Amino acid sequence: xxxxxxxxxxxxxxxxxxxxxxxxxxxxxxxxxxxxxxxxxxxxxxxxxxxxxxxxxxxxxxxxxxxxxxxxxxxxxxxxxxxxxxxxxxxxxxxxxxxxxxxxxxxxxxxxxxxxxxxxxxxxxxxxxxxxxxxxxxxx
Amino acid sequence: xxxxxxxxxxxxxxxxxxxxxxxxxxxxxxxxxxxxxxxxxxxxxxxxxxxxxxxxxxxxxxxxxxxxxxxxxxxxxxxxxxxxxxxxxxxxxxxxxxxxxxxxxxxxxxxxxxxxxxxxxxxxxxxxxxxxxxxxxxxxxxx
Numbered sequence: 584x585x586x587x588x589x590x591x592x593x594x595x596x597x598x599x600x601x602x603x604x605x606x607x608x609x610x611x612x613x614x615x616x617x618x619x620x621x622x623x624x625x626x627x628x629x630x631x632x633x634x635x636x637x638x639x640x641x642x643x644x645x646x647x648x649x650x651x652x653x654x655x656x657x658x659x660x661x662x663x664x665x666x667x668x669x670x671x672x673x674x675x676x677x678x679x680x681x682x683x684x685x686x687x688x689x690x691x692x693x694x695x696x697x698x699x700x701x702x703x704x705x706x707x708x709x710x711x712x713x714x715x716x717x718x719x720x721x722x723x
Numbered sequence: 724x725x726x727x728x729x730x731x732x733x734x735x736x737x738x739x740x741x742x743x744x745x746x747x748x749x750x751x752x753x754x755x756x757x758x759x760x761x762x763x764x765x766x767x768x769x770x771x772x773x774x775x776x777x778x779x780x781x782x783x784x785x786x787x788x789x790x791x792x793x794x795x796x797x798x799x800x801x802x803x804x805x806x807x808x809x810x811x812x813x814x815x816x817x818x819x820x821x822x823x824x825x826x827x828x829x830x831x832x833x834x835x836x837x838x839x840x841x842x843x844x845x846x847x848x849x850x851x852x853x854x855x856x857x858x859x860x861x862x863x864x865x866x
Binding site: 587588590591592593594595596597598599600601602603604605606607608609610611612613615616619620623624632633634636637638639640641642643644645646648649652654655660662664665666667668669670671672673674675676677678679680682683684686687688689691692693695696697700701702704705706707708709710711712713714716717 | 724725726728729730731732733734735736737738739740741742743744745746747749750752755756757758759762763764765766767768769770771772773774775776777778779780782783786787788789790792793794795797798800801802805806807808809810811812813814815816817818819820822823824825827828829830831832833837840841842843844845846847848849850851852853855856859
């Protein structure tokens with residue numbers, strides 16, 4: 584759809600606003616992998632309440648919005664692919680200490696070299712993966 | 724107050740992901756499909772998100788967070804092996820399914836077993852990472 588980019592831009596502005604609130608309010612970087620990863624591996628220490636609140640709202644708002652703006656999801660894949668991808672994303676973002684929100688949105692906007700390099704690398708790896716996937720599926 | 728800011732930020736993040744279509748894995752994979760039917764939406768989302776965030780960073784110097792305390796310290800500008808290895812691994816997983824951590828969490832709200840299975844595997848990976856770290860650090864020293 585040609586209007587997709589308008590929704591993309593509006594949604595992007597909201598995501599940036601979210602990061603601004605988290606930074607200026609709580610003094611923290613809004614990185615999804617860091618916020619949830621710290622809870623999973625126990626490095627969050629005293630900050631579990633604010634992290635829990637962030638995650639609860641992150642799930643609750645789309646849950647309500649889907650009744651106004653219908654969801655399109657494409658995630659229909661083989662279980663083995665879903666598990667492999669989930670493990671890669673979980674381990675990769677924790678080793679690199681950031682994902683699309685932390686390195687991408689928060690890192691690039693402060694001109695962080697680490698954020699910019701990480702973003703170029705994960706987009707590059709993603710592009711190669713999609714190409715390989717298409718070749719294997721036989722559709723070119 | 725910390726909780727309130729976290730709720731507002733999480734809610735805005737969720738709304739932004741939903742409205743932008745980033746919870747739609749075909750859009751993300753479409754963006755990564757440089758050599759196919761390229762979908763530029765993700766670039767607009769990134770660009771849109773960077774604008775308010777860049778303004779926020781400009782407000783940081785000389786201030787303290789609204790709840791008090793200090794801003795998280797700037798990271799060591801070091802480009803180490805962990806950053807590169809981790810980002811490659813993340814990019815592979817991202818390309819395979821089209822989900823990164825933020826949308827993976829937000830997608831739980833839509834139900835369905837595919838998103839849940841990915842999410843559980845992601846959590847398992849995050850939990851296991853500290854166990855893998857000794858091996859990573861060892862290869863760092865060997866390099």
